[in-house]
Amino acid sequence: AFCTLQCRESAATGGESVLVSGAELLAALSNEELRSLMQPGMVSMGRRPAADGSWMKVSSIPLFWVDKDSGWLQVRWRCNDGCVGDVAAEVKPSYEQMDAVARHEVYQLVVPLNPGELLVVDNRAIAHGRRPYESGDPRVMWRKNYVGNGELEAQLKTGMCAAFSSMFDGLHSMFDPMSIDTNKLKI
Numbered sequence: 001a002f003c004t005l006q007c008r009e010s011a012a013t014g015g016e017s018v019l020v021s022g023a024e025l026l027a028a029l030s031n032e033e034l035r036s037l038m039q040p041g042m043v044s045m046g047r048r049p050a051a052d053g054s055w056m057k058v059s060s061i062p063l064f065w066v067d068k069d070s071g072w073l074q075v076r077w078r079c080n081d082g083c084v085g086d087v088a089a090e091v092k093p094s095y096e097q098m099d100a101v102a103r104h105e106v107y108q109l110v111v112p113l114n115p116g117e118l119l120v121v122d123n124r125a126i127a128h129g130r131r132p133y134e135s136g137d138p139r140v141m142w143r144k145n146y147v148g149n150g151e152l153e154a155q156l157k158t159g160m161c162a163a164f165s166s167m168f169d170g171l172h173s174m175f176d177p178m179s180i181d182t183n184k185l186k187i
Contacts, residue, residue, distance in 0.1 A: 005113065014133030015133035017111040017130055018108050018129045019111060021127075026160065029098070043078075045083055045085060046058045063075065067159055073160045
């Protein structure tokens with residue numbers, strides 16, 4: 001899945017896009033911690049508040065999974081902000097360690113976008129966010145997600161890396177909606 005971020009109006013100060021490699025988040029984990037975070041229900045999160053109330057929709061899909069078609073490891077990340085709901089006790093230290101990595105400037109690529117510029121991101125390999133900016137300062141960023149469609153998607157594999165290790169056995173379909181027990185999901 002790819003995400004585009006297009007700057008329509010930049011803030012006078014701050015508001016730059018920030019990218020963090022999923023590989024950096026992964027490097028903070030042991031194999032056991034990774035396997036735990038590949039289970040649904042470990043971390044529940046929503047989206048930023050939106051006028052239509054969509055921020056109230058909470059998902060608890062895994063933070064990591066192996067795409068069953070490509071065999072590549074995927075990541076879904078959100079720093080611990082007001083949109084993160086529950087973090088299961090058994091993964092809380094791992095999640096906090098990853099959060100510290102994502103917030104540490106040494107792991108961040110800061111991309112200031114000017115009006116009209118577009119950033120294309122592999123949304124399953126890169127975590128993205130923004131730097132703070134002054135309240136009331138105009139900043140307009142259009143975001144669009146592309147999942148399984150388009151010429152670019154057909155030419156590239158999305159995700160962080162090929163997952164050939166037996167550690168991933170049985171976890172290839174964790175994100176396949178047909179294989180998840182919906183009674184265990186918080187919606």
